[in-house]
Structure formats: C-alpha cells, structure tokens
Amino acid sequence: MEAFNDFRKQSLPLIEKEMENFINEYTANDQLKKAMLYSIHAGGKRFRPLLVLATIRSFNKDVQIHDYQVAAALEMIHTYSLIHDDLPAMDDDDLRRGKPTNHKVFGEAHAILAGDGLLTAAFQLVAISQIEANQKILLIQLLSKAAGTQGMVAGQAGDLQGEERSLSLSELADVHEKKTGALIEFALLAGGILAEQPEEVVDLLGVFAKHLGLAFQIKDDLLDATSSEEELGKQVGRDEALNKSTYPSLLGLDGAKEALKEQLSMGSDTLEKIKQTSLAFQSELLQELLEQLQL
Numbered sequence: 135m136e137a138f139n140d141f142r143k144q145s146l147p148l149i150e151k152e153m154e155n156f157i158n159e160y161t162a163n164d165q166l167k168k169a170m171l172y173s174i175h176a177g178g179k180r181f182r183p184l185l186v187l188a189t190i191r192s193f194n195k196d197v198q199i200h201d202y203q204v205a206a207a208l209e210m211i212h213t214y215s216l217i218h219d220d221l222p223a224m225d226d227d228d229l230r231r232g233k234p235t236n237h238k239v240f241g242e243a244h245a246i247l248a249g250d251g252l253l254t255a256a257f258q259l260v261a262i263s264q265i266e267a268n269q270k271i272l273l274i275q276l277l278s279k280a281a282g283t284q285g286m287v288a289g290q291a292g293d294l295q296g297e298e299r300s301l302s303l304s305e306l307a308d309v310h311e312k313k314t315g316a317l318i319e320f321a322l323l324a325g326g327i328l329a330e331q332p333e334e335v336v337d338l339l340g341v342f343a344k345h346l347g348l349a350f351q352i353k354d355d356l357l358d359a360t361s362s363e364e365e366l367g368k369q370v371g372r373d374e375a376l377n378k379s380t381y382p383s384l385l386g387l388d389g390a391k392e393a394l395k396e397q398l399s400m401g402s403d404t405l406e407k408i409k410q411t412s413l414a415f416q417s418e419l420l421q422e423l424l425e426q427l428q429l
Contacts, residue, residue, distance in 0.1 A: 138422035141191065142184055145202075149183045150174075152206035156259050161251065169240040169248035170255075173213050176231040181350070182321045183209040188419040189325020189339065193412065201328050203263040204273060207256035208324070211281050212317060214252035217245050219290070253281070265328075273324055280320035289313025293378070301379035307348065314354075315347025322346075331412065338408045342420070345401035349427050352394040355380040356429065359387065391429060398424050 161167040183205030220227040220235040237245035289312030322343040326336040359382045381390040401424050405417040
C-alpha cells in the first residue's frame with residue numbers, strides 16, 4: 135500500500151483538475167468564475183476529498199473518474215463554507231490559506247455569490263457523474279444532510295450562538311460534530327459506498343469518522359491557541375478574540391492534548407474493527423492520517 139504523502143501527490147492534481155474544469159465549463163459569469171476559482175486556487179490540505187479517495191484505495195479498489203468528481207464536489211462545499219465563514223457577518227477574517235480572504239479581493243456581495251456558486255455546483259457535479267443511479271441518489275442525500283441544516287450549517291449556527299455564552303463540553307462536541315465532523319463523515323461514508331462495501335463496514339467507517347472529526351477539530355483549536363499566523367496561513371487567536379468555547383479553553387492545553395490522544399486511539403481501534411470485518415481492508419492510509427493529527 136502506498137504511503138499517504140505519495141497518494142496525496144498523485145491524487146491532488148486530479149482533484150484540482152475536476153474542480154477547475156467544472157467551474158470553467160459551467161459558470162456563465164466571468165467575475166463570478168474568477169471569485170470561485172480564487173478560493174479554489176488558494177490551496178489547502180484537501181483533507182476531505184483525499185479522505186474519500188483514501189477510503190476507496192483502502193479496500194484495494196482503483197479510483198475512477200466519478201470518484202474524483204465526488205471528492206471534488208466535497209471540496210467545493212468545504213471551500214464555500216470557508217468563504218462564508220470569513221465574511222464580516224461571520225468570523226470577519228482577512229486571511230485564509232496565506233492569502234486575503236475572498237471578500238477582501240472581490241467584495242462581500244461577490245464572495246457570497248462565489249460561495250453560493252460552489253455549493254450548488256457541487257451537487258450538479260455529483261448529479262452528472264457516471265455513478266449508478268441508486269448510489270448517486272444515496273450520495274446526494276448524504277451530502278445534502280452533511281452540508282445542510284442537520285450538519286455543517288447547523289454546526290455553524292451553533293458556533294455563532296456559542297460566542298454569546300460558554301458551552302459545556304458536550305455542547306461543544308455537538309457543534310463540532312456538525313460543523314467539522316459532518317463533511318468528514320460524508321467523506322468516509324462516500325468512500326465506503328463507492329468502494330461497494332456492505333452496510334456493516336460503512337457503519338464502522340462512520341464511527342471512525344466521528345473520532346477523526348473530533349480529533350481534527352481539537353488539533354485545530356490547539357493550533358489556533360499555540361501557533362503563529364505564518365505557520366497556519368490565517369489569523370490566530372480568533373477563537374479567543376470572538377469569545378468562543380474551545381477544547382483548550384474548557385480543558386486547558388494539557389487536557390485538550392489528552393482529549394486529542396483519546397480520539398486518535400479510539401480511531402485506531404475502529405480501524406482494527408474494520409480490518410476484522412472486511413478481508414479487503416488495508417488500514418495503512420487511514421492510519422497515517424491519524425498519525426498526522428498527532429502533536
């Protein structure tokens with residue numbers, strides 16, 4: 135099985151190509167296209183789309199063009215969420231991935247429209263992909279749930295409301311399971327579905343996703359509290375400035391680090407359960423992802 139960094143180098147250009155080609159072909163307004171491509175070209179780890187593809191490869195399946203399309207659609211939704219999250223009405227950020235945020239370059243109105251365009255284009259991309267009809271319907275259903283009012287949008291609302299009061303640890307976990315975890319969960323579920331795995335295995339992938347999503351958010355909170363702007367490519371200390379409840383603010387830095395270790399350990403245990411359930415499963419790629427979240 136290839137190492138995750140090698141897999142990432144091979145897969146990223148194809149994910150980027152799918153997003154860029156679709157936006158160029160299906161966007162009818164040049165200024166809107168420029169605004170959408172600006173945030174797409176800003177880069178990023180592409181954690182979510184890579185997770186879709188890594189899951190498929192973990193079952194020893196070749197990655198097909200429609201798999202890249204689903205991965206690209208997921209990243210387009212993530213990018214839309216970042217554009218909107220940076221707006222003055224939300225987190226009011228000036229920097230994203232080391233570059234001025236979309237609304238600083240194109241204005242607030244065009245930034246909103248660029249986000250809207252990426253969100254709706256993502257569903258169009260999945261809808262026209264060459265995926266078997268029942269699978270396609272299921273993927274669209276799961277993606278809309280993850281991105282919408284049961285998932286990411288609900289989490290964003292809870293995050294905003296959390297600026298007005300101190301959240302309990304369970305309330306904070308619920309916010310992040312929706313805001314951050316829902317798209318990560320979709321990535322794992324989509325990978326299992328596209329790899330044609332049985333329901334029992336897809337369910338275990340969902341369990342793994344919950345541990346991975348919380349670990350991802352805890353580390354993000356820790357980095358916001360301890361890193362520099364140069365290291366992160368965005369403003370740091372924003373959570374504290376906005377009076378947001380975070381894992382470090384509730385647990386302290388040492389407690390948050392322990393919580394991160396716990397989620398990573400439970401994620402590893404879940405990968406072992408998947409391995410015991412599916413003879414085809416090879417855990418190396420997903421295990422490497424966990425290791426990259428360690429501090």
